Amino acid sequence: MKTNKGIIQRFVNFEAAKHPPVTTENFGELYEQHRPEILRFCLSMLRNYECAEELAKKLAETTSRKASLRLAEYNDKRDSLRTWIFKIARDVCFDELYSRHYPEIFRFCLDRLKDHVDVEDIVQDAFVKAYLTFNENKGASFRTWVYRIAEQKCIDESKKHRWRRRPTEVAAPITADAVPLPDAETPSAEQTVSPDDESYDIRRLVNECLDQLDEREKTPFVLHRSEGLTYEEIAEIIRTSLGTARNRVKSAEVKMKVCLEKKGAEDYL
Amino acid sequence: MEQETFEKIIESWRRAERESTPAAPTGKTEHCLSFGQLQNYAEGRYASDEQKIHVEACGYCQRMVRLFKEQAKTNVFSMLANTIMERLSEFISFTSSAFERITTSVGTPLWKFIHGLSKLAILMPRPIPIREIIAILFGIAGVVLIVVLVTPPSKKEQETISERKVEVTKKYSVFAKIEPVHFVPLVIRGPEQRTESERLFDEGMKFYSGKKYAEAIQRLQTAADKNPKSVDAQFYLGLCYLLTDSTDKAIEHFRQAVALGGNSVLEKSHWYLGNAYLLKEDGAKALEEFEKVVKLEGDYEWQARERITEIENVN
Numbered sequence: 001m002k003t004n005k006g007i008i009q010r011f012v013n014f015e016a017a018k019h020p021p022v023t024t025e026n027f028g029e030l031y032e033q034h035r036p037e038i039l040r041f042c043l044s045m046l047r048n049y050e051c052a053e054e055l056a057k058k059l060a061e062t063t064s065r066k067a068s069l070r071l072a073e074y075n076d077k078r079d080s081l082r083t084w085i086f087k088i089a090r091d092v093c094f095d096e097l098y099s100r101h102y103p104e105i106f107r108f109c110l111d112r113l114k115d116h117v118d119v120e121d122i123v124q125d126a127f128v129k130a131y132l133t134f135n136e137n138k139g140a141s142f143r144t145w146v147y148r149i150a151e152q153k154c155i156d157e158s159k160k161h162r163w164r165r166r167p168t169e170v171a172a173p174i175t176a177d178a179v180p181l182p183d184a185e186t187p188s189a190e191q192t193v194s195p196d197d198e199s200y201d202i203r204r205l206v207n208e209c210l211d212q213l214d215e216r217e218k219t220p221f222v223l224h225r226s227e228g229l230t231y232e233e234i235a236e237i238i239r240t241s242l243g244t245a246r247n248r249v250k251s252a253e254v255k256m257k258v259c260l261e262k263k264g265a266e267d268y269l
Numbered sequence: 270m271e272q273e274t275f276e277k278i279i280e281s282w283r284r285a286e287r288e289s290t291p292a293a294p295t296g297k298t299e300h301c302l303s304f305g306q307l308q309n310y311a312e313g314r315y316a317s318d319e320q321k322i323h324v325e326a327c328g329y330c331q332r333m334v335r336l337f338k339e340q341a342k343t344n345v346f347s348m349l350a351n352t353i354m355e356r357l358s359e360f361i362s363f364t365s366s367a368f369e370r371i372t373t374s375v376g377t378p379l380w381k382f383i384h385g386l387s388k389l390a391i392l393m394p395r396p397i398p399i400r401e402i403i404a405i406l407f408g409i410a411g412v413v414l415i416v417v418l419v420t421p422p423s424k425k426e427q428e429t430i431s432e433r434k435v436e437v438t439k440k441y442s443v444f445a446k447i448e449p450v451h452f453v454p455l456v457i458r459g460p461e462q463r464t465e466s467e468r469l470f471d472e473g474m475k476f477y478s479g480k481k482y483a484e485a486i487q488r489l490q491t492a493a494d495k496n497p498k499s500v501d502a503q504f505y506l507g508l509c510y511l512l513t514d515s516t517d518k519a520i521e522h523f524r525q526a527v528a529l530g531g532n533s534v535l536e537k538s539h540w541y542l543g544n545a546y547l548l549k550e551d552g553a554k555a556l557e558e559f560e561k562v563v564k565l566e567g568d569y570e571w572q573a574r575e576r577i578t579e580i581e582n583v584n
Contacts, residue, residue, distance in 0.1 A: 066303075072317060091303040098304075103290045110290070120294060121332065128336045131304045202278060203285035226283050257270045265278050266270075 021075045024068055031064050034082060038063060038089045045093040048141040059096060063089045094134070097142055098127055104227045105150050111222065112154040122157055126150040140236055143229070147237045202268045209259035213252055220245055221252035296329035311337035352400040356407070441555065444579050445547040446572070447511055450537065452478055466496035474505065482509045500526050504534040508541060516545045536567040543576065552580055 022030060042056035042063075049055065067074075067088045074084050105126065109119050126149045130142070137145045210218055220238060223229045229237075235245040302310065302320060309315045310324060311334045324330045422430075452474055463471075473488030486509045493502040507522030523545065526538045543558035555576070562573035 073315065076315070076317075087305055091305040094304050099293060102294060103287065103292055107286060107290050121336075124294060124333060125336050125340075128304075128333065128340055131308075132340060202281050203289070206278065206282040225279055226286055253275075257275055260275070260278060261270045266274055269274070269277055269281070 019079070019081055022071055022081065024071060027068050027071065028064075030081060031067070031085070034085055035060060035064075037082075038085065041086060041089055042093050045090070045097075045142075048143075055096070059089070059092050063092045066092060094131055101143060101146055102127075105146055107226070108147065108223075109150055109154055111219075112151075113157060122153050123150065126153045129153075141233070144233050144236045147223075151237070202265060205260065205263050205265050205268065206256075209256055209263065212259060213255060217248045217252040217255070220248045221256070224249045294329060296327065298327075298329075301327060301330055302333075307333045308337055310334055312341065348399050349403075352403045355400065356404070441547040441550050441552050441580065441583065444576060445544045446576075447541070447544055447548075449477075449480070449512060450508065452505075464496070466492045466499060466502070469495070470499070470502055473502075477505060477509065482513050485509050486513070498529060500529045500534055503529065504538050507538070511541060511545060516548050520545050520549075536562060536565045536569055539565070540569045540573065543573070547576075552584065556580055 038060050039056050042059045043052055046052045046055055046059075063085065067085055070088065074081065102123065106119065106123050109123050109126075113119055113122070126146060129149050130146045133149075134142075140148075210222065213221070216238075220234050223234050223237065224231070231242055231246045231249070234249070235242045238245065240248075300323060302324070306316075306320065307330065310320060316324075324334060454471065454474060469488050469492035473485045473492060476482075476485035476488065486506065489502050489506045489509065493499065493506060496502070503522050503526040507519045507526065510516070510519035510522065520542065523538045523542045526534060527542070539558050539561045543555045543562065546552075546555035546558060559573040559576050559580075562569050563577070
């Protein structure tokens with residue numbers, strides 16, 4: 001009977017060692033204890049960002065709000081409140097980063113893959129990978145890290161399609177009757193241009209000029225001008241020295257100026 | 270073109286680009302799961318009922334769960350591939366740097382191809398903790414290989430080698446043939462008038478036929494002490510000593526048996542003496558004994574002839 005008592009006692013102790021369940025009422029007090037830690041944690045996640053402190057404060061508030069909504073999750077296991085809150089803070093910070101960088105990464109991938117595959121899938125895949133390997137990123141900022149992963153994903157995807165024919169090429173059989181008319185060759189994008197929408201035309205012009213550039217000059221130029229990355233970040237993404245990154249951007253600018261002058265881009269302004 | 274107009278054009282292009290791209294992934298709402306929750310859901314760790322209901326309805330969440338599952342599947346293989354590629358690239362870069370020194374003047378296309386390969390491997394996303402472990406494993410395997418190749422032969426192998434050397438020195442003892450003689454006890458009908466030494470001899474021979482030579486030696490020794498002229502006791506004593514690997518004593522007793530001049534065991538004692546000398550690697554004396562056996566023209570004659578030819582072949 002002694003052993004039985006011992007086992008029961010141990011079980012009771014184990015239950016008592018678990019953290020007490022948290023309700024929505026006492027959660028506020030508990031959260032206040034961990035607030036400075038979480039603020040510091042959010043700051044470390046958002047390093048290299050402008051006005052990171054205000055952002056961190058905002059994110060700490062959202063973590064408290066989200067955690068209070070997800071209390072049922074914690075009460076199921078009751079392992080450690082501190083780690084649980086930290087996990088949520090990490091999620092919130094990553095969501096913030098995700099929503100911030102999603103558009104530019106989308107543009108980056110779209111530029112590389114030219115619309116013939118599901119770009120959204122690849123972008124999300126890149127973010128999933130970035131989430132899983134977040135801790136392994138040493139030194140580099142999150143932005144360049146995601147850019148690198150996205151670049152790798154795009155290369156993988158283009159390798160998949162290298163030996164495949166495009167469906168349009170397969171679908172068109174060569175017969176004597178089906179001679180392509182010269183009018184059909186003109187791009188359909190021109191027909192949809194409305195004369196009131198000025199910015200669309202300029203966008204098209206600039207993109208045409210960009211397509212004439214070499215790939216090695218195009219990506220640094222786009223990253224610098226459109227996304228506002230610094231030369232150092234670009235050098236990290238395309239894996240060159242700082243000098244070559246700067247030179248490529250400059251030479252691309254000169255070429256773009258010549259091209260835009262030829263096309264008469266000033267008239268569209 | 271002036272800088273200002275260029276800046277204006279680029280600015281408007283930038284604005285247009287930003288307007289055209291989606292700000293957030295399609296189908297994502299505030300109710301969608303966060304990354305941590307999606308990971309838990311994909312790995313089957315934790316999911317509340319609300320989350321399950323939501324994921325079934327939401328296209329975005331389903332896609333993310335699929336991606337997480339794929340990532341978990343490919344992780345191991347990609348790690349392995351990465352590590353192998355890294356080892357390869359290190360090897361290639363090492364060899365190519367050596368190659369470059371040799372062929373600085375000749376820019377071969379093969380060399381360019383190898384160089385390109387080494388650059389390809391660097392493109393992969395690198396930071397994976399397991400690669401160090403696998404590198405260490407490779408290193409350990411290499412060290413073990415070297416140790417196995419370099420270590421001296423173990424004790425068993427050394428023993429076999431020493432045995433071979435001993436065999437070379439053993440010229441004669443290989444031919445020695447020692448088998449116990451079959452003994453039939455005497456049965457005498459009539460009144461028993463046996464002396465004490467004879468009784469002891471009978472007892473000893475019972476142990477002898479039961480192959481208990483140590484006990485047999487005790488009895489036979491006492492019997493031989495009491496009646497020093499008994500030839501049989503001396504002979505069987507010698508045989509017992511020979512069978513228990515003490516050849517010196519055996520030779521003594523056989524000689525005594527020969528000296529006593531008993532006809533019944535003369536041939537046998539000469540035969541076993543020869544074998545005993547063979548065990549002691551004394552070829553000349555063994556030859557003498559075997560020639561005596563041949564002269565006697567008994568049961569052991571042909572075996573003795575064989576021994577003689579073998580000994581002569583060795584010499």
